Amino acid sequence: MxxxxxxxxxxxxxxxxxxxxxxxxxxxxxxxxxxxxxxxxxxxxxxxxxxxxxxxxIHPCSECGLYTEEEICSICSSEERDRSVICVVEETFDAFAIEKTGKFKGVYHVIGGRLSPLEGITAEDLNIEKLVERVDKNGVKEIILATNPTVEGEATASYIHNLLKDRDVIISRIAYGLPFGAVLENADDFTLSKALEHKTII
Amino acid sequence: MxxxxxxxxxxxxxxxxxxxxxxxxxxxxxxxxxxxxxxxxxxxxxxxxxxxxxxxxIHPCSECGLYTEEEICSICSSEERDRSVICVVEETFDAFAIEKTGKFKGVYHVIGGRLSPLEGITAEDLNIEKLVERVDKNGVKEIILATNPTVEGEATASYIHNLLKDRDVIISRIAYGLPFGAVLENADDFTLSKALEHKTII
Incomplete structure (x- = not known):
């Protein structure tokens, strides 16, 4: 039984x-x-x-990798977006979050994850080669590295920075700082020191 | 835009x-x-x-309500189970958990939830009428109320107890006590007082 x-x-x-x-x-x-x-x-x-x-x-946009129902996503095919500025994100929903702010008028590039030696994810597993191609082909002026503010996201940003630093393109990283509503006392040292380092004159 | x-x-x-x-x-x-x-x-x-x-x-067994691929589940149709003892549980997986112990040789009755005035779940929403039918028809001798040890599970057990108490059937409730591996200091008052109340001589 x-x-x-x-x-x-x-x-x-x-x-x-x-x-x-x-x-x-x-x-x-x-x-x-x-x-x-x-x-x-x-x-x-x-x-x-x-x-x-x-x-x-749904499949990834053949240009930028954003999930879309079309061959080319609505951002890549929009006449109103600035193709000379590429914001690099880990995943589609990161781009959706940035879109919500309404502050970004460039285009995106989704690499589809982050470098993670522990999980065995190397640069070959990510959509990075295509990013270099886009930079070389399309007269790109600026790359904003918007991978997550984590150890792995940081390593990924730094990998891409190394790959592109000899090209004639401005490379920036999204700012570290205190999130809105945070309590100073509870902030970690790294975040707090970055918030001080990048203070803005008011 | x-x-x-x-x-x-x-x-x-x-x-x-x-x-x-x-x-x-x-x-x-x-x-x-x-x-x-x-x-x-x-x-x-x-x-x-x-x-x-x-x-x-998958659908509920027409006899006891357990999820099954057959018309009658393997427990209700087994010759080796004692149909005079019914263990009442809230959900199929509760029965699976009891089966895992290998200690129960009776049959089950799944009521499909618990009474919850807050969520608007009343006795009519639960598979309780069929339980009373089974008790009346099948010469049931014992009902073990194994609804969860929560406020709602307790209320549900007590509702079923009231419904069946005038019938010639033994009604029991699964025991409260300290779970294996628990720390006395962290146990809540109710559990600890039940553990004392139902102490067993060794």
Whole structure:
């Protein structure tokens, strides 16, 4: 008598598959699968169909790598964007966050991750070669490195900086400083010293 | 010029749909969708197909409510299980957890949630009527109330207890006590007083 083997095989498979997603363990994968089963079946199927639809239609923009439903994304194909300024981000949603500020009028380049020796992610795994190509071909004047302010994001920015520094292009890095609403007492030393170093006269 | 509207519509829809799942906010839904897009497309489609397959094949056992691929689940249809003892649980995975212990040889009844006035979940929303039917029809001798040891699980157990207490059936509640590996100092008062109250002579 097998007591444990009462979990239906398709549920087991679903849990295994979801566990493959970054950030998911067995518990959260179970929760996801059971939440789907607990919903009215029609609604659950609608969720799955929407995901399927997304996977069928969305791919990286062939120019900049942003996720888009077109061959070329709406930013790369816009007449109003300045193609001589490229903002380099790790992922599509980083670009969406910058777009929300409304402060950037250039174009993007999504490298699709960050250098991470621990996870075995090297420069070859990232969309960096294409960035160099764009710089060489399109009369680019400025590159803003907007990878995340983390150890890995910093290493990635510095790798790209080295790669491009001999070209006739201004390379900048987004500013470190205190985030709005932060408490000085709780800020880490690095952030606080950068906030002092880059103080602005008022 | 609409700066913000660069998110592809199928990605937006996917994020909205996933946000409908309990425990998901916009951020975690985004993460889920982008993680799928970031995977090799074939693997991502495989995950979605597995979920679809699960939704097509799995439904609640018509007897006890456990999720199963059959009409009657493997426990209800097993000759080796004691149908006179019913263990009442909130959800399928609670039963799976009990099965793992190998200590229970009766059958289950999944009520599909817990009473929750705050979330508007009443007794009518739960699979309780069928439990009363089973007790009346099948010569049930014992009911073990194994709803979660939470305020809501407790209220649900007490509701079912009231419903069945005039019938000729033993009704028990799973024991409260300290979990294995717990630190006394950190235990809450309720758990600790229950652990003392139900001390066992050694």
């Amino acid at each position: 097998k007591d444990i083997d009462i979990i239906p095989s398709t549920l087991k498979e679903a849990v295994e598959k979801i566990s493959e997603l970054p950030g998911y363990g067995e518990k959260s994968a179970k929760r996801f699968a059971v939440n789907l089963l607990d919903m009215p079946r029609g609604e659950a199927i609608q969720i799955i169909k929407t995901l399927f639809d997304m996977l069928e239609k | 609409k700066d913000i509207d660069i998110i592809p519509s199928t990605l937006k829809e996917a994020v909205e749909k996933i946000s409908e799942l309990p425990g998901y906010g916009e951020k975690s839904a985004k993460r889920f969708a982008v993680n799928l897009l970031d995977m090799p497309r074939g693997e991502a489609i495989q995950i979605i197909k597995t979920l679809f397959d699960m939704l097509e094949k």
